[in-house]
Each structure stands twice: as C-alpha cells, then as structure tokens.
Amino acid sequence: MPSNDSSATGLSFEQIRQYRPLEARHAIRQGDWPRSTAGLSDGYAQANLAIIPARYADDFLRFCMANRAACPLLDVTQPGDPHPVSLGEDIDLRSDVPRYRIYEHGRLVAEPGEIGEFWQDDLVSFSIGCSFSFEGALMRDGIELRHITHQRVVPMYRTNIALVGAGPFTGTMVVSMRAMPPRDAIRAVQITTDMPSVHGAPVHLAEPGQIGITDLMQPDFGDPAVIEDGDIPVFWACGVTPQVALMNAKLPFAITHAPGHMLITDIPNSRLKYR
Template identity: 55%
Template structure:
C-alpha cells in the first residue's frame, strides 16, 4: 500500500493491509476522523495494578477499552479487529527488557493476556489539521517526537515512572487555538501539559527525543507538549513484569471509533 493511496482507506481496510504485512510504518495521519489507540498487553496477574495506574494517571493513560483475558478480539474497537496482528509493529518485553519488535504476536499469544487500549494524540491531529494548524511530523513524514520528563506519575503497585510527552511546534496563535481544540478531547489526552521552555519539564535537547523522530522547530515557534500514551512503557520498564507487549511508539492500533465520540463539545 503506497503512501499516496492510504489516505482514503477505512480503518478496517487499513487493519487488513497491516495484517497482510503491507503497512509497517507509523500511523500518524491515517484514517482521519477515527480514533487511534496505544496498546499495553499484560498477564492477568499484573492487570489490576496497571488498571489502577491508568485510573491514577488519566491524562497520559486515558482508557478506551479493556479486553477479557486471552481474548484478542476487542469488538468495542472494531468488529474484525485482532489485537495479535493489526498493529504495524509491536514491542515485546521480558522483565522490563525489550526482546523483540515483531509485526505480529500470534506465536507468543497466551490465554491469560489482558489488553488495555489507551487514547492517543494522533486522534486529535485531524481536528488540528481541519482548523488549519500544520502538524510538523506529518509534513516531514516522520514519527512524532516524544520525551521523558521530570514530571512523576502517580504510582500503583509496581507501576511508576516519568510522564512522557509528545511535542508539536507551533506559532503562538496556533498554540492557543490548539489548546482550545484539544481541550475538547479529554479521552485522548486533552489539552497540552506544557508550552515553551523544555528545560522546565526536564527535557534537555529537543533534537534528541527519547522516542520517535526529531522535527524542525523554527525560531518563531513554541514547542507544545501533550501527555503521551508511551508513558505506560516507561512505567513498565520500572515494574518489569515477566511479559509485556505494547505497540512500537508511533505504530498505533486503528479503531472504528469516531473522534466525534470523544469530543465533549
């Protein structure tokens, strides 16, 4: 599937292409108008503590859906959706260590695995674009830059760690408008958590993101930071569960849910 043709594809068509191995890149800009989600997949023995971690940290971890243990078909997200195959790239961790980044997880799926679908800022990007606000990483065909901050999350059990943020550079007027627009979407991170000096939240160098790709920031632009669904991956590194599966940063699960379902006004 070429980059020129993917824009008109429905989420179901895109998931099928991902399942066939025809798309293994980032998903920013795909399926405009539909919700994209981050994934965290854990054994049932760890699921209760992680659920509380999400409840304690709704800004970076807004829960969209939770599966039954062992069930890879979360029909609330899409009738034909298969958690094991429908993400372009996964990450597999053993005791907190990254051991693989496969394109599907069929061979390692277990009957005790619970899937958490967490809201993603890619969901509100379409609304920003509709309002004339350019998204730099989409313009430059890159993954969104993401950074660990010095802002702590609220722990739950063994799950704790720093808030991770995504960054989009904007002129001041666009940043103000972006606050207004994204405030309508609290279920997918909502308004920014910080604007301006990255050092105030512990980011030393915008050109060296912890996840994703660096993007150009012009002299007349402000960096605008949103809470990011990669935050759980930082907490998982601290908790070190025996097994954990996530999406690779920027490689989201495309759902059949509409952005408008998550707009509060």
C-alpha cells in the same frame, strides 16, 4: 518489493491508505501493510496497545486511571479475549497491528508482525488513546505541525512531572512537543481540551526548563524539534509514558505495538469528545 506496492495484493499503499478501518485491519492482518499506520484510515482513532498478564492488570488499570492525561484508556479486555468489541468490528488484537514488540523482564526480545504464537489465556489488553487523533483536528483547524511538514517523528522528552505509582508501575511523564505561534497554542489548548481520551489539553507550554527539559534539540524519543521564529513549545502528555512504565516494571512478559504501528479503531475522531 517496489516501495509503493503492498506485498501480497499488488494494491498501492495509496489505495490501502484510503481503506475504511475494517478494510485497513484486514489488509494489516494479511500482511499487506508492514509499516507505520500514520495517515491510514484518516479520521479514525488509532490506539496504543499494552498487553500484560492478568495478575498485573489491576495495578496497570489503577496506574492508567491515576495518570489519565498520559494513559487515556479507550478499552480494557477480559483476560484472554483478543477482541476489544467497544473499539470496532471484527478486531483481532493478535494480528491487526502491523508490528508488535515482545518484552521479557523489560527486555525487547522480538518484533513480530503477529502474535498468535505468543498469545496466552490470561492476557489483558489495554488500548490507549493516541495523539494521531488530535493532530488531525489541529491540522484541520489550520495549525501547521512542524514535524509533519518536515516529515519527522514528533520529538518526545522525559520530564520531571511525577506520575502516581501503582504496584510496579511508576515513573515520570513523557511528553510530546509541538512548536507553534502563541495564537495557535491557544487554539490548540481549546481543541485538545475537547479530546480528553486522546491526551486532552497540553500539560505545559513555553519554559521547557520548568518540566526538566534542558534542550529541545535533544529529545529522548523521536526526531529533533523543528522550531520557527516566534514559536513557543507546547507539551502534551504522551502515550510513550505507559510504555516506559511497562518497561521499567520489568514484567516477566508483556506485549506492546511497535512505535507508530497502532491499532486502527472504528471510532471517528470527532466522537472522542464524548467518550
């Protein structure tokens, strides 16, 4: 398959990238977009997904509410309902994400492109805000994001920042790091403060040791940091936090999106301030 063509329609990735959210979801549903959703339907919020049996949903909801910087909820479905109507038109959570991860007792057992065969009538789906939204806002403000310039995955680190536990869900916060000059860091605080449903303001800056990070060049997830002269590190609560909590909880069954393979919503990023 040529790397710039989609598998079924013959459309180029560049053409699909311009799709509005509904079109993009339909392309994904048909298997025409098997890779990361970064940059897809630019300007619209994307969401992390956590899909778990209803009997764990109350605890997970409390966990998200108590740690909302790391787990900002955009939507929670009724048990068994795969349609998060508050997030957009004709969304089917069983097929509209390019790649899923199936966990059994905390162990990854499959990475399918759709989950119809795994669906159960008691599954509750949590859609959680994602840093893609605020990265767009930072770049539009003229702030360079080093990992994007260097085509890397943003570096993420486990920290010593304790989370509020709820039932089986516990742990410490995972943060993402973006290095930038101090003046940009101040702007970044201002911009992301206005976007609380996609992690909001940074939780820390400068001084990585204070939150238990010993080496910025050795992230726990993602690629090594790119740090230029005069940069300070700026840390945001990261959507990997609920995923790690979910794995640690070792639920008999759980589904998430695969990293970078998100749900594209109909919500313009500019509206996240008021959500």
